[in-house]
Amino acid sequence: xxxxxxxxxxxxxxxxxxxxxxxxEGLDKGEPLLFxxxxxxxxxxxxxxxxxxxxxPFKGVYLAMDATDTxxxxxxDDWPDQDLFMKExxxxxxxxxxxxxxxxxxxxxxxxxxRGQCNAAIQLEKLWxxxxxxxxxxxxxxxxxxxxxxxxxxxxxxxVCACHSDVVSAPGL
Numbered sequence: 001x002x003x004x005x006x007x008x009x010x011x012x013x014x015x016x017x018x019x020x021x022x023x024x025e026g027l028d029k030g031e032p033l034l035f036x037x038x039x040x041x042x043x044x045x046x047x048x049x050x051x052x053x054x055x056x057p058f059k060g061v062y063l064a065m066d067a068t069d070t071x072x073x074x075x076x077d078d079w080p081d082q083d084l085f086m087k088e089x090x091x092x093x094x095x096x097x098x099x100x101x102x103x104x105x106x107x108x109x110x111x112x113x114x115r116g117q118c119n120a121a122i123q124l125e126k127l128w129x130x131x132x133x134x135x136x137x138x139x140x141x142x143x144x145x146x147x148x149x150x151x152x153x154x155x156x157x158x159x160v161c162a163c164h165s166d167v168v169s170a171p172g173l
Contacts, residue, residue, distance in 0.1 A: 002132040004125075005166040007142040014170035015041075015142055016048055019105060022140055023062075024054045026103035031138070032061035032096040036070050036106045061096045067107040074108075078117060080124045086131060093135050101136035109141050118156050125163035145169070 009015045023033055037045065042064050048054075049062075074084040096102060106128070112121035128139055141164070148157040161167050 002136060003138045003166060004129060004132065004164045005138070005140050005168055006160060006164040007140060007168045007170070008145045008148075009142060009170040010145050010172060011170070012041075012044075016045060018142075018168075018170070019045055019140075020048050020052055020054060022103060022105060023049055024052075026138070027054060027062075031100065032063070032098075032102045034063050034065070034092055034096055034102055034104045036065045036067050036092075036104070036108055038067050038107055038111065041107060042066070063092065063096050065092065067111050071108050071111060075120075079120055080127055082127060082130070085124070085127045086134075089128075089131060090134065093131075093137065097135065097137075101138070104137050104139045106139065106141055110143055110147075113143060113147055122156070122159050122163065125160065129163060 007015070007018055009018070019035075023035075026033055035042070035045065046064065070088065074080055074088050076084070093102060093104075109121040109124050112118070112124060125141065128141075132139070143160065147153070148160075
């Protein structure tokens with residue numbers, strides 16, 4: 001069963017703690033990992049995964065991609081192109097999945113959100129759901145809770161949550 005979870009966090013320490021647990025649970029089940037992150041997050045996360053012995057030789061497959069670079073290959077006129085998305089992300093999944101369920105963490109939506117492209121981020125969330133009809137995966141997305149402050153953001157948060165099967169908030173939210 002595919003899961004598409006959104007994680008709201010206030011401080012990055014909560015995000016990294018959640019991601020380490022997400023990765024560990026997946027690798028313990030033999031699920032390859034595909035993480036599409038910002039450069040800064042990829043460096044910190046990789047260090048945390050190594051330090052906590054989550055990543056170890058022969059333990060599993062871990063593919064890390066750059067979120068901004070990946071976005072550049074799937075966007076047309078500042079909008080996610082369905083065909084490019086399905087091919088690009090589908091190719092990445094096929095590269096590591098080999099017919100098994102995988103775990104994906106993606107920050108492309110949060111990159112779009114930070115650029116002020118909120119509707120494009122929501123469209124990308126919908127494309128992930130469409131891709132879930134073709135592949136077996138658990139997908140985790142994350143947003144800073146502060147990105148949804150203010151009355152004008154209430155409907156956007158509702159739209160984001162509607163795209164997900166699970167909504168999780170870090171402690172204190």
